[in-house]
Amino acid sequence: MSTILLLLVTGIGLGAVYFLVASGLSLIYGLMGVLNFAHGAFLTLGALIGWETARIMGADSWGGFALSLLVGCLVGALLAALTEFVLIRPLYERHIEQVLVTVGLNLAAIALFEGIWGTDPVFIQGPTWMGMTTDVLGAQIPNHLFITILVAGLVLAGMVLFLKRTRYGMIIRAGVENRSMVTALGIDVRRAFTLVFTIGGAAAGLGGVLASHYFGYVSPLLGGSLLIFAFIVTVIGGLGSLAGAAVASVLVGVLQQFANYYWSIGDFVVVILLAVVLLTRPSGLMGRKVATA
Amino acid sequence: MSTTPQTTPAPAAAGGTGTAPVLTVSHLKASINGQQVVEDVTFSVPSIGITALLGRNGVGKTSSIKAILGLIHRDAGTVELEGRPIHTLPTHRIVQRGVGYVPEDREVFAGLSVAENLRLSERDDHPRRELVESLFPDLVKRAQQAAGSLSGGQQQMVSLARALMNDNRVLLVDEPTKGLAPKIVGEVADALEEAAKTVPILLVEQNLAVVRQLAAGAIVLSDGHVVHTTDSATSFLDDDTLVTRHLGVGTGPAPKGA
Ligand SMILES: Nc1ncnc2c1ncn2[C@@H]1O[C@H](COP(=O)(O)OP(=O)(O)O)[C@@H](O)[C@H]1O
Ligand SMILES: [Mg+2]
Numbered sequence: 001m002s003t004i005l006l007l008l009v010t011g012i013g014l015g016a017v018y019f020l021v022a023s024g025l026s027l028i029y030g031l032m033g034v035l036n037f038a039h040g041a042f043l044t045l046g047a048l049i050g051w052e053t054a055r056i057m058g059a060d061s062w063g064g065f066a067l068s069l070l071v072g073c074l075v076g077a078l079l080a081a082l083t084e085f086v087l088i089r090p091l092y093e094r095h096i097e098q099v100l101v102t103v104g105l106n107l108a109a110i111a112l113f114e115g116i117w118g119t120d121p122v123f124i125q126g127p128t129w130m131g132m133t134t135d136v137l138g139a140q141i142p143n144h145l146f147i148t149i150l151v152a153g154l155v156l157a158g159m160v161l162f163l164k165r166t167r168y169g170m171i172i173r174a175g176v177e178n179r180s181m182v183t184a185l186g187i188d189v190r191r192a193f194t195l196v197f198t199i200g201g202a203a204a205g206l207g208g209v210l211a212s213h214y215f216g217y218v219s220p221l222l223g224g225s226l227l228i229f230a231f232i233v234t235v236i237g238g239l240g241s242l243a244g245a246a247v248a249s250v251l252v253g254v255l256q257q258f259a260n261y262y263w264s265i266g267d268f269v270v271v272i273l274l275a276v277v278l279l280t281r282p283s284g285l286m287g288r289k290v291a292t293a
Numbered sequence: 294m295s296t297t298p299q300t301t302p303a304p305a306a307a308g309g310t311g312t313a314p315v316l317t318v319s320h321l322k323a324s325i326n327g328q329q330v331v332e333d334v335t336f337s338v339p340s341i342g343i344t345a346l347l348g349r350n351g352v353g354k355t356s357s358i359k360a361i362l363g364l365i366h367r368d369a370g371t372v373e374l375e376g377r378p379i380h381t382l383p384t385h386r387i388v389q390r391g392v393g394y395v396p397e398d399r400e401v402f403a404g405l406s407v408a409e410n411l412r413l414s415e416r417d418d419h420p421r422r423e424l425v426e427s428l429f430p431d432l433v434k435r436a437q438q439a440a441g442s443l444s445g446g447q448q449q450m451v452s453l454a455r456a457l458m459n460d461n462r463v464l465l466v467d468e469p470t471k472g473l474a475p476k477i478v479g480e481v482a483d484a485l486e487e488a489a490k491t492v493p494i495l496l497v498e499q500n501l502a503v504v505r506q507l508a509a510g511a512i513v514l515s516d517g518h519v520v521h522t523t524d525s526a527t528s529f530l531d532d533d534t535l536v537t538r539h540l541g542v543g544t545g546p547a548p549k550g551a
Contacts, residue, residue: 170409174402180364181400185455186388186416 015253016152020207024200030240040223041109046072046205076205084197113220238287321370323360332517348514391462403441446477
């Protein structure tokens, strides 16, 4: 019983990290038709600079941890906004080139990060409490999971409020459905492009800091491995659907934990799930039609 | 240059009222994915009333409208709105200049509520909500309903309302009665007639009875060119030879299909 509870919470924690990456990916693809391979770089840079910040402030202090979250978030947002503005925007409506340029940026970023931080993972720590566990119905739950899940929940709530309550949120929802009709109402949809990149980058940067506590290390390759699962989550949830990304994140995270613990086949099970969803619901759990660009 | 057989080319205004046209399209060429869909189209839209844009299915009416709006790639030609060139502008700027658009398949945002669809279309601080609400009282009742859950006729009302919400110089309305029940066709036609009192309209319409009711002048496309321009749509529709040659149908209500 306690094992199941532990696996469940660990799985939700992993899902929370996936969500922080997948939410941005999904919105960016939904609105712009671009699969953003540079998203992992936003996460990695957020994690690396976040860790540098925490170290300077004192890695075991709450202030250092809080500031690392803030800095990771800002760094992710900034890099993402810059990417959209400098690389994506000049290739407006040229989707293949846009995807290629994100692939290139990702490779260049990893090489740069390795040049600065080296190729080895750097093991990190946070405030002492985060390294301890809390007894929940007999299960020893690592405390950092509570923070990760809480932050992801807040990000989800914030994104939903933004999409539902603001004019830009409305433009993004409309643009995910039919981008050209948004421009035909006299709206410059490209501003919304910069915005979804920025929001997605901020979430990824936060996700980077939290992922480094989840796995216990930072490395220039942190983003790359998470990005693959985030892509899978995005496809399972339905490209362009925030709710889909949330549900699929938790589903994939939990399934992966259980399959890993009992049969050591977590990654395999995720691929099977992807195949099953694609065969039965080609546009994902909550996706709209994918065909139209 | 294109030769126009048996035509009355009216380079100034099809309406012939002597006022300057609101929209002037000259030698417009456009393509979709490298395939030319508008070959060399020249016409102008008078600054009052409804002008019909007619032609067989697939002749390029929708593509011409999309090319005017910059929604598809323009290869050549010019478009002027009240004498000022707009063909160099991106779509959203063209619309901001006062070109309202009601697309062929309505294209409401299905996941957004009716109210959100309308709010999205408001371009300035003076949306004409009273006008829209008086024209389409049904939409007021359904403000909170998802636009995707509406009937085809109601969606067409949303699409029209979006264009009427702003103070436009001209409206481009593409087959507003397509696929609607006869009773709804009448309602849409009445709404257009009402709207035309305040803004000139270029109307693509296959239902020739509706054209008769609404249109002053007409522009007829065939083979990617304008082959006929008249300031009396009725006299064109009364000429069976012309109608059969250019539209491939006899006159009368609601002909459908290619
Ligand atoms: N998305 C598209 N891709 C390629 N060709 C298209 C596309 N849309 C329309 N066409 C072609 O452009 C031509 C004009 O179409 P259209 O402008 O829709 O005609 P109309 O509105 O007069 O029925 C047709 O031959 C049609 O096959
Ligand atoms: Mg058409």
